[in-house]
Amino acid sequence: xxxxxxxxxxxxxxxxxxxxxxxxxxxxxxxxxxxxxxxxxxxxxxxxxxxxxxxxxxxxxxxxxxxxxxxxxxxxxxxxxxxxxxxxxxxxxxxxxxxxxxxxxxxxxxxxxxxxxxxxxxxxxxxxxxxxxxxxxxxxxxxxxxxxxxxxxxxxxxxxxxxxxxxxxxxxxxxxxxxxxxxxxxxxxxxxxxxxxxxxxxxxxxxxxxxxxxxxxxxxxxx
Numbered sequence: 001x002x003x004x005x006x007x008x009x010x011x012x013x014x015x016x017x018x019x020x021x022x023x024x025x026x027x028x029x030x031x032x033x034x035x036x037x038x039x040x041x042x043x044x045x046x047x048x049x050x051x052x053x054x055x056x057x058x059x060x061x062x063x064x065x066x067x068x069x070x071x072x073x074x075x076x077x078x079x080x081x082x083x084x085x086x087x088x089x090x091x092x093x094x095x096x097x098x099x100x101x102x103x104x105x106x107x108x109x110x111x112x113x114x115x116x117x118x119x120x121x122x123x124x125x126x127x128x129x130x131x132x133x134x135x136x137x138x139x140x141x142x143x144x145x146x147x148x149x150x151x152x153x154x155x156x157x158x159x160x161x162x163x164x165x166x167x168x169x170x171x172x173x174x175x176x177x178x179x180x181x182x183x184x185x186x187x188x189x190x191x192x193x194x195x196x197x198x199x200x201x202x203x204x205x206x207x208x209x210x211x212x213x214x215x216x217x218x219x220x221x222x223x
């Protein structure tokens with residue numbers, strides 16, 4: 001089953017209020033409203049695209065060790081997945097699918113990192129729960145996400161909903177700003193050029209990990 005098929009199946013059960021979710025229709029309507037408004041804002045069109053230069057960054061793993069994008073690119077191409085956090089089931093399914101394709105990435109000389117605004121403790125939880133063998137990097141205040149054009153502020157009504165659901169983003173992230181990244185997937189070549197970019201303001205839509213493979217093959221040949 002493809003990643004998107006898994007996401008669609010989860011979404012159908014979640015929006016239908018099936019156990020164990022039991023989500024009221026009003027909650028679904030509020031989430032759909034926020035997604036529709038983010039789509040209408042045109043924010044995704046302003047994110048970095050293939051052909052743009054990727055911002056350099058240095059971020060921390062959960063153990064506090066810093067990882068620089070320049071060091072990763074010195075080894076080969078770099079695949080980056082920006083995700084919302086361990087609390088997001090869609091993100092967790094995406095991370096699991098990326099893990100399945102990780103051996104193929106490595107055969108093509110590419111590194112893979114995931115970036116979220118959550119703190120180190122929650123990144124450790126992401127690694128543990130999803131059985132990941134690639135780094136989870138913490139992006140305080142969504143600073144790197146903003147450099148890629150992904151950061152957005154949650155509308156007040158969505159903040160109120162999250163609070164009512166005990167989805168406390170300030171506690172998850174150590175940041176009071178109530179911002180998130182739009183989910184984004186990027187492939188960066190060794191010269192720092194973005195070779196592939198997929199950004200979707202609808203967090204229930206994610207590209208297939210296998211979509212990266214042709215790009216990585218071309219990058220390997222060109223290196």
